[in-house]
Amino acid sequence: MKIAVIGAGGVGGFFGAKLAASGCDVTFVARGNHLRAMREHGLRLREGRGAAEDLHLREVRAVENIDQVEQADLIMIAVKLWDTEALAPTLKRLVDRGAAVVSFQNGVHKDEILRRHLPAEAILGGVSYIASVIAEPGVIEYKGALQRLVFGEFSGVASERVKAFHAACARAGFQADISEDITRTIWEKFVFLVGLSGTTSSIRQPIGPIRKNPQTRAFLHDVMREVVAVGRAKGVALAEDFADDRLAFADTLQPDMTSSMHHDLQRGNRLEVPWLSGGVATYGRELGVPTPCNRAIADVLALYAEGTRG
Structure with a gap:
């Protein structure tokens, strides 16, 4: 799958790195020192402060702007909630080319905002479960074994795109579930x-x-x-x-x-x-x-x- 991960922090950085390591074509959209570190040294995952890294992606495709992504099957949103209103209209170009959009942000307002700017049929619902943060630029630190994504169509139908993403998550080695009532x-x-x-x-x-x-x-x-x-x-x-x-x-x-x-x-x-x-x-x-x-x-x-x- 071609996946664009917008926001390479605790959620996007962790799950995006796992998907990339398993063979998905992942492009991270990041910013600032974190983006520079990813470009220069790759992206590292480690469990707890002082722990040895358990994954080091040495080659990372990372860009500053979603406009630099030419094609995507799926866009994963993992930025802070206040960025959603400005971000949503910029996704229409990729959505018009066939991309689905799933937000793993906090809260319940995220999908309401996305629907104001994008076709409802392009949007999947999603939630993430993980305790993780950017420990330093280029390094995602997580706690515990809970690493899970849940997602699904708002209609409740297990569509082909949902099944494809579920299979990609399974190959990446973290828990993923398809919800029949994602709301x-x-x-x-x-x-x-x-x-x-x-x-x-x-x-x-x-x-x-x-x-x-x-x-x-x-x-x-x-x-x-x-x-x-x-x-x-x-x-x-x-x-x-x-x-x-x-x-x-x-x-x-x-x-x-x-x-x-x-x-x-x-x-x-x-x-x-x-x-x-x-x-x-x-x-x-x-x-x-x-x-x-x-x-x-x-x-x-x-x-x-x-x-x-x-």
Whole structure:
């Protein structure tokens, strides 16, 4: 497959490198020091700080702009959410030539934005599960064995393009699943993502202390229950008690597990909070669903949302 990976960070860099190593024709769209390092030294994957690299792609096709990609069967989007609006129109050239588009970004707003600029039939739904970051330019560092993509047609049909991508992922050696209800799958991840990102960022602690303290544990539960209520009000087939399931899942995680938004907060980077807890609060206002916990998180983090570096 010819695959264009837009955003070579923790998600795009990891899965793109695995796909390239297995024989897919992968072009990374990256920027800055990370792009320069990939061009000069390749792309490296390693499990944890100080660990030996377990994959080194010495030859990497990396460009600065999607306009430099001539053809693609599939475009994987893994940039931050705030880039989506500007990015989407630039994909039409490749879509008109037959490319499918799948976003592995956080949240539920991503596909709404893509549909405003691209034909709905070109868009697949997708979610990623991995704890990974750019440790330094040209190096992706990941934690744990959870390395999974889930994707599918919004119609629920297992199309040939979905099957082809699934086969490519299998050859690459990471877990991949085809979802028959990708909208629900995206929202199921969203429930926990909002809970984890919102609490770790606003409380400034990893999941271990949050789930151990009765008051912060209840707060995490309430945050996720609000997301479930909003999703159900939008017609998503979420179980009414799905937040209970996600709280039990939180108990299985390593106590030092945190969120990418918490990492961004610590580094003074821009935050995705307007599309996570802030997005839940906005949906809540539109649908008449109370979301006091998510609104509180969005308010607490408002001064940091644009980043604090410099």
